Amino acid sequence: MLTSINPLGQRARGHRWGLTVALFTLASVLGGATTGAVLGALGELVHVPLWVAALACALAVVLDLGRRVPTGRRQVDEDWLTRYRSWVYAVGFGWQLGTGVITIVTSAATYALLVLLVALGLPAAAIVGAAFGLVRALPLLLGRRAVSPDLLRALARRLEHARPLAERVTAATLATAAVMLVLG
DSSP: OTTTSSHHHHHHTTOOHHHHHHHHHHHHHHHHHHHHHHHHHHHHHSOOOHHHHHHHHHHHHHHHHTTOOOOOOOOOOTTHHHHSOHHHHHHHHHHHHHHSSSSOOOOTHHHHHHHHHHHHOTTHHHHHHHHHHHHHHGGGGGGGGOOSHHHHHHHHHHHHHHHHHHHHHHHHHHHHHHHHHHHO
Protein backbone atom coordinates (compact mmCIF):
# COMPACT_ATOMS: atom_id res chain seq x y z
CA MET A 1 0.00 0.00 0.00
CA LEU A 2 2.92 2.31 0.60
CA THR A 3 3.68 2.56 -3.07
CA SER A 4 -0.01 2.89 -3.98
CA ILE A 5 -1.29 5.39 -1.43
CA ASN A 6 1.28 8.16 -1.27
CA PRO A 7 1.22 11.92 -1.83
CA LEU A 8 2.45 11.62 -5.42
CA GLY A 9 -0.19 9.09 -6.45
CA GLN A 10 -2.98 10.83 -4.57
CA ARG A 11 -2.12 14.17 -6.17
CA ALA A 12 -2.10 12.54 -9.62
CA ARG A 13 -5.58 11.14 -8.97
CA GLY A 14 -6.83 14.49 -7.65
CA HIS A 15 -7.22 13.22 -4.09
CA ARG A 16 -5.97 14.46 -0.73
CA TRP A 17 -3.37 12.13 0.77
CA GLY A 18 -4.01 13.15 4.39
CA LEU A 19 -7.73 12.42 4.19
CA THR A 20 -7.13 9.11 2.45
CA VAL A 21 -4.61 8.05 5.11
CA ALA A 22 -6.93 9.09 7.93
CA LEU A 23 -9.80 7.03 6.49
CA PHE A 24 -7.48 4.11 5.78
CA THR A 25 -6.21 4.22 9.36
CA LEU A 26 -9.69 4.37 10.89
CA ALA A 27 -10.86 1.48 8.72
CA SER A 28 -7.75 -0.54 9.56
CA VAL A 29 -8.37 -0.04 13.29
CA LEU A 30 -11.97 -1.16 12.78
CA GLY A 31 -10.81 -4.17 10.75
CA GLY A 32 -8.46 -5.22 13.54
CA ALA A 33 -11.19 -4.65 16.13
CA THR A 34 -13.52 -6.81 14.04
CA THR A 35 -11.04 -9.69 14.02
CA GLY A 36 -10.43 -9.20 17.74
CA ALA A 37 -14.13 -9.12 18.58
CA VAL A 38 -14.95 -12.22 16.55
CA LEU A 39 -12.03 -14.23 17.95
CA GLY A 40 -12.56 -12.82 21.44
CA ALA A 41 -16.19 -13.97 21.30
CA LEU A 42 -14.97 -17.40 20.22
CA GLY A 43 -12.62 -17.33 23.19
CA GLU A 44 -15.59 -16.79 25.48
CA LEU A 45 -17.02 -20.08 24.18
CA VAL A 46 -13.84 -22.17 24.16
CA HIS A 47 -11.24 -21.64 26.83
CA VAL A 48 -7.73 -21.39 25.36
CA PRO A 49 -5.01 -21.01 27.99
CA LEU A 50 -2.31 -18.38 27.52
CA TRP A 51 0.36 -21.07 27.28
CA VAL A 52 -1.20 -22.08 23.94
CA ALA A 53 -0.69 -18.51 22.72
CA ALA A 54 2.91 -18.73 23.98
CA LEU A 55 3.38 -21.91 21.97
CA ALA A 56 1.90 -20.17 18.91
CA CYS A 57 4.43 -17.34 19.34
CA ALA A 58 7.32 -19.81 19.55
CA LEU A 59 6.06 -21.70 16.50
CA ALA A 60 5.72 -18.40 14.63
CA VAL A 61 9.41 -17.66 15.25
CA VAL A 62 10.34 -21.03 13.74
CA LEU A 63 8.03 -20.55 10.76
CA ASP A 64 9.26 -17.01 10.08
CA LEU A 65 12.92 -17.95 10.36
CA GLY A 66 12.31 -20.91 8.06
CA ARG A 67 10.35 -18.72 5.64
CA ARG A 68 7.47 -21.21 5.60
CA VAL A 69 4.50 -19.01 6.33
CA PRO A 70 1.28 -20.53 4.99
CA THR A 71 -0.83 -17.90 3.24
CA GLY A 72 -3.30 -17.29 0.49
CA ARG A 73 -2.49 -15.32 -2.63
CA ARG A 74 -5.23 -12.67 -2.37
CA GLN A 75 -4.22 -9.02 -2.31
CA VAL A 76 -6.32 -5.86 -2.32
CA ASP A 77 -7.61 -4.91 -5.78
CA GLU A 78 -5.42 -2.03 -6.93
CA ASP A 79 -7.91 -1.29 -9.73
CA TRP A 80 -9.96 0.37 -6.99
CA LEU A 81 -7.42 3.22 -7.02
CA THR A 82 -8.68 4.40 -10.41
CA ARG A 83 -12.21 2.99 -10.32
CA TYR A 84 -13.53 4.46 -7.05
CA ARG A 85 -13.40 7.61 -4.99
CA SER A 86 -10.53 7.83 -2.52
CA TRP A 87 -12.74 7.25 0.52
CA VAL A 88 -13.98 3.96 -0.96
CA TYR A 89 -10.54 2.45 -1.51
CA ALA A 90 -9.18 3.96 1.69
CA VAL A 91 -11.90 2.31 3.77
CA GLY A 92 -11.90 -0.90 1.72
CA PHE A 93 -8.14 -1.38 1.74
CA GLY A 94 -7.80 -0.29 5.36
CA TRP A 95 -10.44 -2.67 6.66
CA GLN A 96 -9.13 -5.62 4.65
CA LEU A 97 -5.53 -5.08 5.76
CA GLY A 98 -6.57 -4.31 9.33
CA THR A 99 -8.29 -7.67 9.72
CA GLY A 100 -4.89 -9.27 9.17
CA VAL A 101 -6.17 -12.35 7.36
CA ILE A 102 -8.10 -11.34 4.26
CA THR A 103 -4.96 -10.58 2.25
CA ILE A 104 -1.51 -12.16 2.00
CA VAL A 105 -0.03 -12.94 5.43
CA THR A 106 3.71 -12.24 5.38
CA SER A 107 4.59 -13.27 8.93
CA ALA A 108 3.50 -16.12 11.15
CA ALA A 109 3.24 -13.46 13.86
CA THR A 110 -0.24 -12.75 12.47
CA TYR A 111 -1.31 -16.33 13.16
CA ALA A 112 0.15 -16.16 16.67
CA LEU A 113 -1.89 -13.01 17.22
CA LEU A 114 -5.06 -14.83 16.18
CA VAL A 115 -4.44 -17.50 18.80
CA LEU A 116 -3.75 -14.81 21.39
CA LEU A 117 -7.02 -13.06 20.55
CA VAL A 118 -8.94 -16.26 21.21
CA ALA A 119 -7.07 -16.76 24.49
CA LEU A 120 -7.76 -13.19 25.62
CA GLY A 121 -11.53 -13.25 25.16
CA LEU A 122 -13.67 -10.10 25.14
CA PRO A 123 -13.15 -7.17 25.45
CA ALA A 124 -9.35 -7.44 25.55
CA ALA A 125 -9.21 -9.19 22.16
CA ALA A 126 -11.12 -6.36 20.48
CA ILE A 127 -8.74 -3.79 21.98
CA VAL A 128 -5.63 -5.74 20.96
CA GLY A 129 -7.13 -6.28 17.50
CA ALA A 130 -7.73 -2.54 17.14
CA ALA A 131 -4.11 -1.87 18.13
CA PHE A 132 -3.00 -4.40 15.50
CA GLY A 133 -5.07 -2.56 12.88
CA LEU A 134 -3.47 0.73 13.89
CA VAL A 135 0.02 -0.72 13.56
CA ARG A 136 -0.91 -2.11 10.13
CA ALA A 137 -1.86 1.40 8.98
CA LEU A 138 1.07 3.38 10.38
CA PRO A 139 3.55 2.50 7.61
CA LEU A 140 1.53 4.71 5.24
CA LEU A 141 2.95 7.67 7.15
CA LEU A 142 6.43 6.71 5.97
CA GLY A 143 5.39 7.80 2.49
CA ARG A 144 4.44 11.34 3.47
CA ARG A 145 7.49 12.80 1.71
CA ALA A 146 7.15 10.68 -1.46
CA VAL A 147 6.15 13.64 -3.59
CA SER A 148 8.19 12.71 -6.68
CA PRO A 149 8.90 9.46 -8.54
CA ASP A 150 12.53 9.53 -7.35
CA LEU A 151 11.51 9.94 -3.70
CA LEU A 152 8.97 7.14 -4.03
CA ARG A 153 11.58 4.79 -5.52
CA ALA A 154 14.03 5.76 -2.77
CA LEU A 155 11.41 4.94 -0.15
CA ALA A 156 10.78 1.53 -1.71
CA ARG A 157 14.53 0.82 -1.66
CA ARG A 158 14.84 1.87 2.00
CA LEU A 159 11.94 -0.35 2.98
CA GLU A 160 13.40 -3.34 1.17
CA HIS A 161 16.75 -2.68 2.80
CA ALA A 162 15.07 -2.57 6.24
CA ARG A 163 13.27 -5.91 5.76
CA PRO A 164 15.94 -8.09 7.45
CA LEU A 165 15.95 -5.85 10.52
CA ALA A 166 12.14 -5.93 10.69
CA GLU A 167 12.21 -9.72 10.49
CA ARG A 168 14.71 -9.93 13.36
CA VAL A 169 12.69 -7.50 15.48
CA THR A 170 9.54 -9.53 14.82
CA ALA A 171 11.27 -12.77 15.84
CA ALA A 172 12.63 -11.17 19.02
CA THR A 173 9.21 -9.73 19.86
CA LEU A 174 7.53 -13.10 19.35
CA ALA A 175 10.12 -14.85 21.53
CA THR A 176 9.68 -12.23 24.25
CA ALA A 177 5.89 -12.55 24.05
CA ALA A 178 6.16 -16.33 24.37
CA VAL A 179 8.24 -16.02 27.54
CA MET A 180 5.95 -13.34 29.02
CA LEU A 181 2.83 -15.39 28.29
CA VAL A 182 4.32 -18.43 30.01
CA LEU A 183 5.45 -16.42 33.03
CA GLY A 184 2.14 -14.61 32.89
